[in-house]
Amino acid sequence: MANTSTAPPKEQLMAAIAPEVANIDQAMQRDLQTATADCDPLLVEILEYGLFNGGKRLRPLLAILAARLSGHMVEKIVDLAIAFEYLHGATLFHDDVIDRADMRRGKSSVNKKFGEIAAILGGDFLHSRSMFLIGTLGGNAALKIFCHATNGMVDGEFLQLRNAENYSLSEKDYFLAVRGKTALLIAATCEIGALAGGATPQQQKALADYGLGLGTAFQIIDDLLDYQGDASLTGKAVGNDFQEGKMTLPLILALGKADSEDRQRLLFLLANEEARQGGFAEAYAIIDKYEGFALSRNRAEAIVTDAVSGLDSFAEQGNTETIAILRALAEYVLVRKK
Amino acid sequence: MANTSTAPPKEQLMAAIAPEVANIDQAMQRDLQTATADCDPLLVEILEYGLFNGGKRLRPLLAILAARLSGHMVEKIVDLAIAFEYLHGATLFHDDVIDRADMRRGKSSVNKKFGEIAAILGGDFLHSRSMFLIGTLGGNAALKIFCHATNGMVDGEFLQLRNAENYSLSEKDYFLAVRGKTALLIAATCEIGALAGGATPQQQKALADYGLGLGTAFQIIDDLLDYQGDASLTGKAVGNDFQEGKMTLPLILALGKADSEDRQRLLFLLANEEARQGGFAEAYAIIDKYEGFALSRNRAEAIVTDAVSGLDSFAEQGNTETIAILRALAEYVLVRKK
Numbered sequence: 001m002a003n004t005s006t007a008p009p010k011e012q013l014m015a016a017i018a019p020e021v022a023n024i025d026q027a028m029q030r031d032l033q034t035a036t037a038d039c040d041p042l043l044v045e046i047l048e049y050g051l052f053n054g055g056k057r058l059r060p061l062l063a064i065l066a067a068r069l070s071g072h073m074v075e076k077i078v079d080l081a082i083a084f085e086y087l088h089g090a091t092l093f094h095d096d097v098i099d100r101a102d103m104r105r106g107k108s109s110v111n112k113k114f115g116e117i118a119a120i121l122g123g124d125f126l127h128s129r130s131m132f133l134i135g136t137l138g139g140n141a142a143l144k145i146f147c148h149a150t151n152g153m154v155d156g157e158f159l160q161l162r163n164a165e166n167y168s169l170s171e172k173d174y175f176l177a178v179r180g181k182t183a184l185l186i187a188a189t190c191e192i193g194a195l196a197g198g199a200t201p202q203q204q205k206a207l208a209d210y211g212l213g214l215g216t217a218f219q220i221i222d223d224l225l226d227y228q229g230d231a232s233l234t235g236k237a238v239g240n241d242f243q244e245g246k247m248t249l250p251l252i253l254a255l256g257k258a259d260s261e262d263r264q265r266l267l268f269l270l271a272n273e274e275a276r277q278g279g280f281a282e283a284y285a286i287i288d289k290y291e292g293f294a295l296s297r298n299r300a301e302a303i304v305t306d307a308v309s310g311l312d313s314f315a316e317q318g319n320t321e322t323i324a325i326l327r328a329l330a331e332y333v334l335v336r337k338k
Numbered sequence: 339m340a341n342t343s344t345a346p347p348k349e350q351l352m353a354a355i356a357p358e359v360a361n362i363d364q365a366m367q368r369d370l371q372t373a374t375a376d377c378d379p380l381l382v383e384i385l386e387y388g389l390f391n392g393g394k395r396l397r398p399l400l401a402i403l404a405a406r407l408s409g410h411m412v413e414k415i416v417d418l419a420i421a422f423e424y425l426h427g428a429t430l431f432h433d434d435v436i437d438r439a440d441m442r443r444g445k446s447s448v449n450k451k452f453g454e455i456a457a458i459l460g461g462d463f464l465h466s467r468s469m470f471l472i473g474t475l476g477g478n479a480a481l482k483i484f485c486h487a488t489n490g491m492v493d494g495e496f497l498q499l500r501n502a503e504n505y506s507l508s509e510k511d512y513f514l515a516v517r518g519k520t521a522l523l524i525a526a527t528c529e530i531g532a533l534a535g536g537a538t539p540q541q542q543k544a545l546a547d548y549g550l551g552l553g554t555a556f557q558i559i560d561d562l563l564d565y566q567g568d569a570s571l572t573g574k575a576v577g578n579d580f581q582e583g584k585m586t587l588p589l590i591l592a593l594g595k596a597d598s599e600d601r602q603r604l605l606f607l608l609a610n611e612e613a614r615q616g617g618f619a620e621a622y623a624i625i626d627k628y629e630g631f632a633l634s635r636n637r638a639e640a641i642v643t644d645a646v647s648g649l650d651s652f653a654e655q656g657n658t659e660t661i662a663i664l665r666a667l668a669e670y671v672l673v674r675k676k
Contacts, residue, residue, distance in 0.1 A: 035489065042499075131481075135469070154462050154466070161380075
C-alpha cells in the first residue's frame with residue numbers, strides 16, 4: 001500500500017500507545033467511582049466486569065490522537081474520550097442480549113453471567129453516562145455528532161435485521177449496514193476529538209473520513225475473522241455468521257462471481273438450516289474458489305489506504321509521530337487476529 | 339386534604355390541559371420526522387406505535403407548567419419537554435422486555451408486537467434522542483439533572499431486582515426503589531422545566547420536590563391499582579405484582595401490622611409459587627383486614643398534600659391558573675383508575 005511507509009511495526013505501535021491506554025483505563029476507573037458512588041453494588045460489579053476485560057480502547061485512543069493532531073492538546077481530553085468506550089460497551093452489552101451471545105472476548109458475556117436484565121440496564125447506564133460526558137465536556141456540536149452516530153447505530157441494526165433473510169443482499173447494502181453498525185461511531189470519535197482539539201472544519205472532515213474508513217475496514221476484517229479466525233484468539237466460534245445465515249462481504253462477493261451451479265449450491269447451504277449444520281467447510285471452499293476472502297481483504301486494504309491518505313494534510317504541522325500512530329492503527333486493523 | 343380547595347374538577351382539568359397535550363403530540367410528530375428522516379421504516383413504525391397510544395403526556399406537561407410557573411414562558415419549551423416523554427417511552431420499551439410483558443395500555447407491548455430486539459433498539463433510539471434534546475436545548479445544568487435521574491432509574495431497577503426475593507422488605511427500601519424507578523425522573527422534569535423558565539434555585543427546589551412527591555404518589559397508586567384496579571381500564575391483569583411475589587406498599591404495611599398467624603399465612607401465599615396461583619383472593623383479604631390498601635392510599639395522599647404545599651410560594655406572582663392545574667394533576671394521580 002502507498003502512504004504507509006512511515007508506520008512503525010506492531011511492537012513499536014503497542015509501546016507508543018501503552019501509556020495512553022493505561023491513562024484511559026485510569027480515567028475510566030476514576031469516572032466510574034464518581035458516577036456509581038451511590039449505586040447498587042451489582043451495577044458496579046457488572047460495569048467492572050464488562051468494561052475491564054482486555055478491550056483495545058481503540059475509540060478513546062482515536063479521540064485523543066485526533067485532538068492531538070488538531071493543534072493543541074486539551075488537558076481533559078481523556079475524560080471526554082472515555083465516553084466513546086462507554087458507548088461501545090453499552091452497544092456490546094445490548095448486542096449480546098440481542099444475539100443471545102454467551103461469550104465475549106473469551107469469557108462469559110454480561111448477559112450470560114449476570115442475566116439479560118442486568119445487561120440491558122448496565123448498557124442503559126453506560127449510554128446515559130457517555131452522553132452526559134459528551135454533552136458537558138464537548139458541548140452541543142459534539143453532542144450533535146455523537147447523536148447522529150448513535151441513531152445511525154440503531155438504524156444500522158435495523159438494517160441488519162432486514163438484511164438477515166436477504167440472500168441477494170448487495171455490496172452497497174452491506175456497506176450501509178457496516179457504516180451504521182460500526183463506522184459511524186468511530187468516525188464520530190475522531191471528529192469529536194478533532195473538534196475538542198480545535199481543528200478546522202476541513203481537518204474535522206479529514207479525521208471523520210479517516211475514522212469512517214478505519215471503522216469500515218475493522219468490520220470487514222471482523223467478518224473475515226468469523227470465517228478464518230482462530231477461535232482461541234478471537235474468543236468466538238468460527239462460522240457463527242454463516243450458521244446464522246448472515247450475509248457478509250466474502251459471501252456477497254463470491255455469490256456475485258460464482259457460476260450458476262456453485263451459486264445455487266452456496267444459496268442452498270445458506271438458506272437451509274439443516275444444510276448449514278455440516279455445510280460450513282463446503283461453503284468456505286466455494287467462497288474461497290471465487291476469492292471471496294481475498295477480495296474482501298483487498299476492499300479493506302483499499303479503504304484503509306484511502307482513509308490514511310487524508311492524514312497527509314496534517315503533515316506540515318510537525319505531527320509526524322501522531323500521524324505514524326494513526327497510520328499504524330489503521331494497518332493494525334488489517335492484520336489483527338482478534 | 340388541605341391546600342387543594344382551588345383545584346378544578348377533573349373535567350375542567352382535562353379541558354385546561356387539552357391544548358397543551360395536542361401541542362405536545364404535534365411537537366413529537368415534528369421532531370420524530372426530523373430525527374428519523376433517514377431511518378429504517380420499521381424503526382419509524384415502532385416509534386409511532388409505542389409513543390402514540392393514548393399516553394397521558396404527564397411528563398412534558400409538567401415541564402411546561404413548571405417553566406410557566408417560574409416566570410417567563412420559553413418559546414421552545416415544548417421541544418425540550420418532549421424529551422421527558424421520549425425517555426419515559428424508552429424505559430417502558432426496556433421495562434416490558436425485562437418483565438416479558440405482553441400488554442401495555444390495553445394493546446400488545448412493543449416487544450410482543452415487534453420482538454425484543456426491536457424494543458431494545460427502539461428504546462435506545464429514544465434514550466439517545468432525549469439526551470440530545472436535553473443537552474442542546476437545556477444546556478449542561480439540565481443534562482446533569484437529567485443524567486442524575488436516568489442513573490437513578492437504572493439503580494432503582496437494580497434495587498427492585500434485589501428486593502424481589504426479600505419478603506421482609508422495609509417501607510424505607512420500598513420508597514427508595516420508587517424514588518429511583520419513578521419519582522426521580524418526574525422530579526427532574528419539573529426541575530429542568532423550572533430551570534428553562536428562569537426559576538431561582540429555591541423555586542427549582544420547590545418544583546423538584548413537587549415532582550418527587552407526585553411521582554412517589556403515582557407509583558403507590560400504580561401499586562394499588564395492581565391489586566384493586568379494573569383490568570378493562572388499566573389494560574393490565576389484576577394481581578400481577580402478587581403473582582410475581584413483588585413487595586409493594588399494601589403488602590409491606592399489612593405484614594407490619596398482621597398478627598403472627600395471618601403474617602405466616604400471607605408469607606406462605608407469597609413465597610410459594612403454587613400457593614400464589616389460587617391465593618390472590620385470600621391474600622387480598624388479609625391485606626385488607628390490616629388496612630394495607632387504605633393505609634397505602636393515606637400515605638399517597640399525605641405525600642401529595644406535602645408536595646403541593648410547596649407551590650404556595652409561587653402564589654404571589656399571579657400564577658393562579660398554573661398552580662391550580664399542578665394541584666389538580668397531583669390530585670388526579672390519587673383518583674386515577676388507569
